[in-house]
Amino acid sequence: METRSQWGTRAGFILAAVGSAVGLGNIWRFPAVAYDNGGGAFLIPYLFALLTAGIPILILEFTMGHKYRGSAPLTYRRMNKKTEFIGWWAVLVAFVISTYYSVIIAWAMSYSVFSFNLNWGSDTGAFLMGDYLKRTVAPGELGSLVPGVLIPLILVWVITLGILFKGVKKGIEIANRIFIPALVIVFLIIVIRAITLPGALDGLEAFFTPDFSRILDPEVWVAAYGQIFFSLSIAFAIMITYSSYLPKKSDLTNNAFITGFGNSSFEILAGIGVFAILGFMAGQVGVPVDEVVSAGVGLAFVVFPEIINQFPGLNALFGFLFFASLVLAGLTSLMSISETYISGLMDKFKISRGKAVAFGGGTAALISLLFATQGGLYLLDAADYFINQFGVALLGLIEVVLIAWVLREIKNLKEHANEISDIKLGSWWTVSLSFITPIVLGYMMYGLFKLNLLKQFTGEENTTGNYEGYSDAFILWGGWAVAAGALIVGIIMAITKWKK
Ligand code: PHE
Numbered sequence: 001m002e003t004r005s006q007w008g009t010r011a012g013f014i015l016a017a018v019g020s021a022v023g024l025g026n027i028w029r030f031p032a033v034a035y036d037n038g039g040g041a042f043l044i045p046y047l048f049a050l051l052t053a054g055i056p057i058l059i060l061e062f063t064m065g066h067k068y069r070g071s072a073p074l075t076y077r078r079m080n081k082k083t084e085f086i087g088w089w090a091v092l093v094a095f096v097i098s099t100y101y102s103v104i105i106a107w108a109m110s111y112s113v114f115s116f117n118l119n120w121g122s123d124t125g126a127f128l129m130g131d132y133l134k135r136t137v138a139p140g141e142l143g144s145l146v147p148g149v150l151i152p153l154i155l156v157w158v159i160t161l162g163i164l165f166k167g168v169k170k171g172i173e174i175a176n177r178i179f180i181p182a183l184v185i186v187f188l189i190i191v192i193r194a195i196t197l198p199g200a201l202d203g204l205e206a207f208f209t210p211d212f213s214r215i216l217d218p219e220v221w222v223a224a225y226g227q228i229f230f231s232l233s234i235a236f237a238i239m240i241t242y243s244s245y246l247p248k249k250s251d252l253t254n255n256a257f258i259t260g261f262g263n264s265s266f267e268i269l270a271g272i273g274v275f276a277i278l279g280f281m282a283g284q285v286g287v288p289v290d291e292v293v294s295a296g297v298g299l300a301f302v303v304f305p306e307i308i309n310q311f312p313g314l315n316a317l318f319g320f321l322f323f324a325s326l327v328l329a330g331l332t333s334l335m336s337i338s339e340t341y342i343s344g345l346m347d348k349f350k351i352s353r354g355k356a357v358a359f360g361g362g363t364a365a366l367i368s369l370l371f372a373t374q375g376g377l378y379l380l381d382a383a384d385y386f387i388n389q390f391g392v393a394l395l396g397l398i399e400v401v402l403i404a405w406v407l408r409e410i411k412n413l414k415e416h417a418n419e420i421s422d423i424k425l426g427s428w429w430t431v432s433l434s435f436i437t438p439i440v441l442g443y444m445m446y447g448l449f450k451l452n453l454l455k456q457f458t459g460e461e462n463t464t465g466n467y468e469g470y471s472d473a474f475i476l477w478g479g480w481a482v483a484a485g486a487l488i489v490g491i492i493m494a495i496t497k498w499k500k
């Protein structure tokens with residue numbers, strides 16, 4: 001008997017997929033990546049990557065989940081028994097991401113409260129590292145748990161696991177129906193306020209001015225593909241899991257286009273908002289926009305608080321809305337990441353959702369405590385770099401090569417999608433998945449290995465040194481071991497017996 005949970009409505013599924021895709025990456029990653037890689041001219045490789053990798057892989061994963069109706073491990077197993085481990089590998093990468101992604105959401109929660117009395121003072125960098133994160137230890141040391149991070153972290157997990165416990169329709173779907181419209185409204189308020197600030201136009205000019213001299217640089221194309229992969233949450237088991245809850249009669253192709261373009265629209269909106277605000281900041285300090293551009297933790301938790309300090313009126317509200325948007329965008333992504341292992345555990349061990357949430361979610365929450373320690377940020381930084389670079393590029397490459405060239409499933413999947421979807425797939429899809437994406441990802445992997453392994457294999461110093469200048473031992477344990485651990489545990493899960 002078919003007892004798999006299902007989405008209640010088509011809009012519910014789309015909102016959940018968009019909720020997964022729209023995350024911290026849209027707000028704090030895209031604007032800086034675009035700026036660093038040619039500004040307005042970046043849109044060309046970016047759109048190319050969206051149309052030859054992002055949307056084709058979204059369609060692929062939606063179709064796999066819908067056709068085989070399983071969590072990522074079960075879907076891979078149903079395609080071919082020997083490939084189950086790839087599903088688990090992807091699930092474990094998602095598991096690792098969930099352990100630190102949750103911590104960043106916790107920081108954003110703290111900062112949304114701090115906005116009310118501008119707790120961070122004038123030296124926002126010192127506040128983050130010292131007063132808030134209490135980072136007085138060296139990379140590799142943990143120190144003790146930081147209560148200011150621990151408390152919101154517990155809240156993040158209670159909310160996320162509470163929603164997942166409620167199930168697909170009553171939990172995930174309802175949460176996204178509330179969070180995503182709320183996020184869009186909050187973000188539109190931010191953007192409208194931002195573009196009316198003095199100096200905003202200088203920021204936008206810096207962002208959009210195309211630098212066409214970069215367009216033939218392979219690095220720029222690699223950056224575009226990397227952004228599209230991360231941003232759409234593809235190759236992480238997420239979209240396979242979500243589409244396994246689609247009813248039999250569902251559109252796949254059109255839903256993938258809506259998700260892909262929805263995510264990119266939010267990304268461009270964020271670029272406008274962030275650069276308008278950076279333009280304002282640059283004007284206040286009297287420096288060129290170039291000098292205030294940053295990304296990630298630095299942008300959100302150092303530069304933004306500074307901007308809020310300088311804000312002309314209602315800064316508490318503006319700060320609160322900004323950090324609230326990070327919390328909303330983050331929570332909907334965290335839900336999707338965590339659902340991959342909850343779904344995998346339910347399928348493999350035939351346990352109830354409640355047990356899977358308690359065991360899978362509980363373990364993730366416990367491990368996330370590592371990142372709530374005084375040395376947590378170093379660990380987060382290394383884990384994030386390795387799991388993303390190698391997780392995304394490598395898993396994406398394996399996925400497309402396996403399906404296009406080893407299992408030769410492209411034709412079957414295309415027929416499956418075409419039978420039920422509005423838009424019919426043609427050679428654009430086949431060519432993108434069989435040739436363009438594998439070639440670009442293969443080139444990306446080659447570059448990554450060269451950058452990070454040159455020294456280990458050839459004894460030759462690479463030009464950039466270790467990532468962030470961390471020690472070899474820290475890179476080995478904090479980075480490589482985590483990335484390899486996901487594969488090893490994945491293989492162990494795959495050879496474990498299925499519960500009848
Ligand atoms: N796609 C999300 C973003 O843009 C991040 C994410 C990555 C979500 C990996 C899930 C898995 O921020």
Ligand code: NA
Pocket residue numbers: 020021022023025026230231232233263
């Ligand atoms: Na995204």
